[in-house]
Amino acid sequence: MADAEARLARRLAAFTATLRGSGFSVGLHETEDAGRILASPLAATSSSLRPALRALFAGQYDEWRRFDEWFDAFFLGRHVRSAVRTSAAAGTARPKNLREIAAERAATGNGSETSDTIAEAMDRGGGRAMREGASPSESRTERAMREIADPEALAEAEAIARTLSRRLLASTRRRQRLARRGRRLDLRRTLRRALARGGTPIDLAWRRPRLKPLRIALLIDVSGSMDSFTPLFIRFALGMMHPGRRTATFLMHTRLVEVTAALRDRDPERALDKLTLLSKGVGGGTRLGESLALFNRRHARRALAGRAACLILSDGYETGDPDLLGREMASLRKRCRRLVWLNPLAGESGYQPLARGMQAALPHLALFAAAGNVRELAELAEYLGRIPGIRHGRARLHLSPRSPEAESSEGVNRGLE
């Protein structure tokens, strides 16, 4: 009996290690509690053990959904192939761990037949995942995206984005901070201070709105026409992603892909691999309208919750329906505080926003500006800070007194000059 328990404990430890390897955050406490679950009547059947362990180990919807496959692969030897496939698609492929499962299963003598098929299945699945990573028919953009591994070339874009994102602030409506001078009296605190003076309010406390980082959603067009700018923009997005900032990044080509999690990976190599996997289809035509429609429907609620700015980086060459683009831009404008379009071509002399997509989008923008190179990105900081509703970290008390119309039209003019 004690022997069986020890074996169970070993299997549990191996299972948590597998989960950890595939991105679950599992600590010692969780393993300990899992031990208690295994000792309880819930462990009698896998149909009751599975939901119990899932409730314990999963921390978010994605993990919750994938958990069954991991569980079945580990304890029942089922669905191994699909587990590998799902994880490869989700960009967290760690076939190594499933290999360990197979090895472990073989070691415990748990039916060598099964483990053989698992190993085979894994070789097939893992092989496919690897082939996807570096296919011979790599498009130009994929190569371009590989280039961002070069630490020197685009570091500046990243640095600019980092400064920029740190300086973009929004004033919060409800959270206020105490201030020596301010617009509103903090009655509660004034009374609290009055206690020290026998109830006479002599020391007044004031409040003023607190500033907090503005949430940012980046929508990056990675279609064929944007090829040469893609590395620059990806690097710009990387800079925007620094910890503590709530930035969501999406790639737009024929469809819309969220790359926030991939960009956030601490290991730049792995981030790049994930990005390459996710950017399948990069380099084709853009369907901006459809991408935006999907964004509005699926992601906008989360990505633009609270005070957010939405930055679209695209040349505006729409292969889909420009009317749809116009409609979706209108609904996007309602969802975020400020809608900004950065066009890499706008900085070129003689540029006119004549592309059909650009024409449809223009009426909805708070700012239309050029962003074709590092210098233009650097200038952005100043322009973004001038859009009403977005506070600028250092110059927040010197907001331009001009009306919003004057400012936004100036922003638009900037691209038109």
Added chain:
Amino acid sequence: MRSREEIATGLAEAGYIADRDLATAAMLMEMLGRPLLLEGEAGVGKTAFAAALAEVHRARLIRLQCYEGLDQAAALYEWNYQRQILAIKAREGHPGESPAAIEESLFTERYLLERPLLAAIRQPVPPVLLIDEIDRADEEFEAFLLELLSDFQVSIPELGTITALSIPRVVLTSNGTRELSDALRRRCLYHYVAFPDVDREAAILQARLPQLGVTLALQVARLVAEVRREDLRKLPGVAESLDWAAALLGLGVQQAATSLEVLHETLSCLLKTEEDHARIDRVALARLVARVA
């Protein structure tokens, strides 16, 4: 400790039809003493679960609704300054009492305003503490909450440390408008509340609206399931289908197929945006009804 079947039965008696996995999670809450984090679309019954759980355990439900700017004073405790000042003023001109005694009397239970979190840890019988829409509160509050959920004690400088009399059962809900911290997710058990399948939704409708016939309940559940399959901006939740069923019941509908006009007129219970209304017009509705009948 109750088995998950007992918990599921108890929840059903309280009018909440839970799936087996949620009942398992509720059982684990007991077994491991961890909070339960519920995520899912709006209106799938996350808040209702906490209310039903309170009923199962015959415990008090203490609810903390989160919002941006929620702080310690609104969530935990605050001194009743106005009353304290009144007390000071009332004693002016009565030189009998020593300042020390007055001060002593000012910082007592009498002047303490208990907010939900403090109330929750001072119950002799473990209550169910519902922390609703935690994603609306800001990160600072989340960090503070994490500390409270691990120690179950609060220190009030003027009074000292207050340790929990009983450990409350904690249910947190989130709509996913903000990414929650890993630390909080790890501290909690997790369950994703999905839209119920047709049979369970019909059971929920009947549990809440006993007058609703078996056929109509099933028809409404099937129709709502079909509506959810449409490409809508805002999918109707269980709360919406309950409203709809209640409306149909009130208007004396017996059969969905024969009362198309009433169904269409009451769609506003289900669809909450103009766009969605335009999408499900009479023709589309007739198509859906034909499919479920």
